[in-house]
Amino acid sequence: MIPADILRIVAVGELLLAVALGVTLLIAASWRARSDRRQRADMARGRPIMIATVARDLTASEVAALERLGRRTQVRLLAEIAPSLSGERRARLGAVAVRLGIARSAESACRSRRWWRRLQGARLLTLIGAGDEVMPALLGDGHPLVRAQAAEWASDHPTAATLRLLVALLDDPHRIARFAVQDTLLRVGHPAIGVLAEGLLRMSARGIEAGLAVASRVVDPRLIPIAAALAEHDLGDVRAAAARALGAQGGEVAVQVLTRLIEDEDPRVRAAAAASLGRLEHWPSATRLLPLLSDPSWSVRRESALALRAMGAPGAVILRTALTGEDRFAADIAAQALALRLGPA
Amino acid sequence: MTGRELAAELAALWTQHHADTDSRLAAIDAAAAALLAGGLDAARRESARVAAHKLTGALGTYGMAEGSRLAMELEDLLRAAEAPPVLRVAEIATRLREIVASGPPGATSGVTEPRLDVAFATAPGPGTRAVVEAAERAGIACAVLASPDELERHLASAGRARLVVADTAMARWEDLLAGLAMRQPAVPTVVLAARDALPDRALMSRLGARRAIPRDLPPDAVAAALREVLAEIEMGEPRILAVDDDPLMLSALTRVLAANGIQATTAPDATRFWAMLEQVAPDALVLDVEMPGIDGIDLCRALRAHLRWGHLPVLFLTSLADAEVERRAFAAGADDYLRKPISADDLASRIRNRLLRAGRLRDGSRRAGRAAPAAREAATTVDVAMIDDDPTLTALVSHALGTRGLTSRIFGDATSALASLAPAGDLGARVLLLDVDLPDLDGLAVLRRLAESGVTSMTRTIMLTVRASEREILEALELGAVDHVAKPFSVPILMQRIRLALIR
Numbered sequence: 001m002i003p004a005d006i007l008r009i010v011a012v013g014e015l016l017l018a019v020a021l022g023v024t025l026l027i028a029a030s031w032r033a034r035s036d037r038r039q040r041a042d043m044a045r046g047r048p049i050m051i052a053t054v055a056r057d058l059t060a061s062e063v064a065a066l067e068r069l070g071r072r073t074q075v076r077l078l079a080e081i082a083p084s085l086s087g088e089r090r091a092r093l094g095a096v097a098v099r100l101g102i103a104r105s106a107e108s109a110c111r112s113r114r115w116w117r118r119l120q121g122a123r124l125l126t127l128i129g130a131g132d133e134v135m136p137a138l139l140g141d142g143h144p145l146v147r148a149q150a151a152e153w154a155s156d157h158p159t160a161a162t163l164r165l166l167v168a169l170l171d172d173p174h175r176i177a178r179f180a181v182q183d184t185l186l187r188v189g190h191p192a193i194g195v196l197a198e199g200l201l202r203m204s205a206r207g208i209e210a211g212l213a214v215a216s217r218v219v220d221p222r223l224i225p226i227a228a229a230l231a232e233h234d235l236g237d238v239r240a241a242a243a244r245a246l247g248a249q250g251g252e253v254a255v256q257v258l259t260r261l262i263e264d265e266d267p268r269v270r271a272a273a274a275a276s277l278g279r280l281e282h283w284p285s286a287t288r289l290l291p292l293l294s295d296p297s298w299s300v301r302r303e304s305a306l307a308l309r310a311m312g313a314p315g316a317v318i319l320r321t322a323l324t325g326e327d328r329f330a331a332d333i334a335a336q337a338l339a340l341r342l343g344p345a
Numbered sequence: 346m347t348g349r350e351l352a353a354e355l356a357a358l359w360t361q362h363h364a365d366t367d368s369r370l371a372a373i374d375a376a377a378a379a380l381l382a383g384g385l386d387a388a389r390r391e392s393a394r395v396a397a398h399k400l401t402g403a404l405g406t407y408g409m410a411e412g413s414r415l416a417m418e419l420e421d422l423l424r425a426a427e428a429p430p431v432l433r434v435a436e437i438a439t440r441l442r443e444i445v446a447s448g449p450p451g452a453t454s455g456v457t458e459p460r461l462d463v464a465f466a467t468a469p470g471p472g473t474r475a476v477v478e479a480a481e482r483a484g485i486a487c488a489v490l491a492s493p494d495e496l497e498r499h500l501a502s503a504g505r506a507r508l509v510v511a512d513t514a515m516a517r518w519e520d521l522l523a524g525l526a527m528r529q530p531a532v533p534t535v536v537l538a539a540r541d542a543l544p545d546r547a548l549m550s551r552l553g554a555r556r557a558i559p560r561d562l563p564p565d566a567v568a569a570a571l572r573e574v575l576a577e578i579e580m581g582e583p584r585i586l587a588v589d590d591d592p593l594m595l596s597a598l599t600r601v602l603a604a605n606g607i608q609a610t611t612a613p614d615a616t617r618f619w620a621m622l623e624q625v626a627p628d629a630l631v632l633d634v635e636m637p638g639i640d641g642i643d644l645c646r647a648l649r650a651h652l653r654w655g656h657l658p659v660l661f662l663t664s665l666a667d668a669e670v671e672r673r674a675f676a677a678g679a680d681d682y683l684r685k686p687i688s689a690d691d692l693a694s695r696i697r698n699r700l701l702r703a704g705r706l707r708d709g710s711r712r713a714g715r716a717a718p719a720a721r722e723a724a725t726t727v728d729v730a731m732i733d734d735d736p737t738l739t740a741l742v743s744h745a746l747g748t749r750g751l752t753s754r755i756f757g758d759a760t761s762a763l764a765s766l767a768p769a770g771d772l773g774a775r776v777l778l779l780d781v782d783l784p785d786l787d788g789l790a791v792l793r794r795l796a797e798s799g800v801t802s803m804t805r806t807i808m809l810t811v812r813a814s815e816r817e818i819l820e821a822l823e824l825g826a827v828d829h830v831a832k833p834f835s836v837p838i839l840m841q842r843i844r845l846a847l848i849r
Binding site: 283284286287312313314316317318320321324 | 371374375377378381382431432435436437438439440442
């Protein structure tokens with residue numbers, strides 16, 4: 001049994017601790033409120049100066065006023081204004097950030113051993129468009145979030161070297177990094193296609209799929225032979241991705257390959273090939289899609305019906321032919337496609 | 346029948362015959378699919394062409410002009426020697442489906458306004474009320490319209506009455522009757538008059554009133570008289586016999602013509618044609634050109650050789666836009682050649698005009714003489730007299746006139762013609778075709794003499810000559826000629842000029 005004195009001492013101690021905690025919380029809240037008020041005031045003072053940056057050169061007194069704001073407020077102002085700017089105005093903002101020493105400290109953060117500090121630095125450099133010396137190296141960073149951030153930075157810095165690194169990153173084991181690279185390559189567009197076309201044939205299936213996903217969103221004839229070659233790949237997923245890429249390109253070769261792929265053994269490939277023929281609105285292939293309306297795979301039937309719908313009048317004729325045919329699965333999917341066609345938008 | 350009623354009837358018919366249309370669209374689809382597959386055989390192509398041909402007429406008649414135009418284009422594509430353009434055929438097939446799916450214009454409204462039998466243009470009062478009640482007991486739907494303005498609004502409405510009863514007690518009833526007689530189509534009228542107003546009957550008759558009913562007759566007797574007039578109106582409608590292998594077309598034709606006061610009896614083929622002629626005793630024939638077995642042109646030729654029915658006006662109603670077919674039709678004795686699609690009003694007007702020219706459109710009592718064969722050769726008045734010394738030309742014109750149901754008399758010289766056409770002569774002519782270079786007398790001199798004797802006031806003269814100088818044309822026109830046709834001429838054009846002269 002615990003003696004009463006000890007219990008009394010513990011109770012008093014707990015009471016003192018509670019009082020001390022309360023006082024601490026009050027002081028912290030007060031300090032936080034005061035700090036917020038000060039920062040709001042700083043932001044209000046700095047915002048017009050920062051906005052003026054994009055239109056004209058700052059005077060010495062304005063630069064001094066910005067320097068007095070403190071790093072945290074400076075970064076917040078940059079983060080607030082930079083996303084709304086591009087091109088020359090964004091560069092002017094970046095120049096101010098360099099002048100204030102923000103770029104230098106961000107580059108320093110990018111060399112940190114801690115991944116979250118590197119991520120912070122990378123984000124800041126992405127924001128102000130600086131960091132040509134340190135950012136390419138981060139494309140090979142050990143942490144996927146940092147690589148993804150570096151890939152985002154690269155969209156505004158599409159040098160040949162950066163693009164090669166980016167294309168290599170399509171093979172990244174982490175989805176977030178691959179996604180960031182795909183997004184960057186799409187934003188870069190045609191300048192990235194040559195490097196992408198070269199890199200596709202040297203990647204693993206995962207990288208090829210990611211690259212072909214990019215290819216399916218960019219129209220460039222340089223991709224046709226690559227996609228046509230990859231349509232012979234052993235893996236169905238790759239052949240399906242190649243079919244989707246060919247559907248974005250068009251042309252005689254693409255149609256020939258797609259016409260062959262609608263008879264592929266893998267239903268995913270057949271579905272993708274049918275969808276691509278529909279995307280190309282290649283109505284001479286309409287009759288070839290008729291048997292696919294009876295395919296055992298629902299996705300193949302669906303994609304074929306939608307493709308026929310996309311082919312316009314010839315596709316509609318084939319759908320109506322299926323409508324009156326003996327295969328009730330084909331008739332059903334044809335009816336759905338025709339209903340979609342005739343129904344309200 | 347009002348426009349709304351007609352639209353509703355057409356919509357109902359459209360629904361009834363949807364299976365026919367579907368089968369035609371299926372034939373077109375089959376051809377389009379075969380064309381896409383690169384294997385359109387002759388049988389499938391012909392089947393699609395026939396289907397397109399039928400749709401041309403049917404869709405146009407049902408007010409789907411775009412569909413009719415597309416079907417006609419498709420028919421032309423499928424008839425052409427070269428392979429039809431795949432994409433265009435598919436586009437037409439698909440668009441036709443959409444048009445057919447949307448149905449005829451106005452098909453959404455199934456509500457029809459009931460049509461009245463009689464509108465009384467009279468002041469409301471106990472006497473009027475008693476007559477209206479008696480009429481309604483007799484099954485006659487009535488309305489009382491107290492002023493000409495009300496009547497005008499009523500006649501413009503969907504449920505306008507088939508007969509207007511004008512009360513002579515109303516102010517300016519003469520103007521009312523005259524206005525109703527001049528409407529197109531004319532509105533049948535009867536007059537409610539006091540017994541002591543009998544001297545006015547001549548005026549009433551001139552103003553087109555079918556009957557004058559004493560106002561002091563018992564209401565039931567007035568109602569009975571109105572029923573008689575309504576029955577006459579029903580009987581007075583001209584009849585036509587239409588032969589077409591497209592049931593959709595026939596159904597539409599029946600409704601469209603009924604809406605314009607023409608009774609149409611239809612036959613889907615020519616197998617019972619002669620029996621139906623005897624049974625229906627039509628005033629005119631409407632034939633399709635392309636039909637299974639015997640075609641319309643052969644039928645027309647056979648009809649023209651028939652002793653009893655050879656005079657019947659024949660109108661071809663077809664979607665064929667081939668000048669050669671049209672020429673063959675006229676050569677076979679056609680009176681008119683109408684291309685589908687044709688609007689209901691146009692079709693009815695063309696038939697009515699043809700009936701008028703042929704003298705078949707008469708008042709209600711004409712039925713008694715319907716079956717009597719025409720014997721116009723013996724009449725003292727002919728439709729056309731021709732003075733020309735070229736026997737080849739006169740034979741050609743005479744034949745053309747005869748095949749159109751028009752009577753004619755040919756004169757090879759001016760002397761005999763002047764003797765016959767003079768006021769004291771044995772012949773009257775509604776139109777005179779006059780050559781200038783005649784062996785015995787100059788044509789202009791003939792015209793001058795006819796003008797001096799007052800003949801040109803009753804006979805419309807068309808100058809027919811190789812001379813076409815401005816001076817001669819002007820001189821002829823100044824002497825009273827109404828038209829001038831230069832030789833060589835096109836027979837259809839000459840017939841059209843004659844037709845215009847006849848209706849002036």
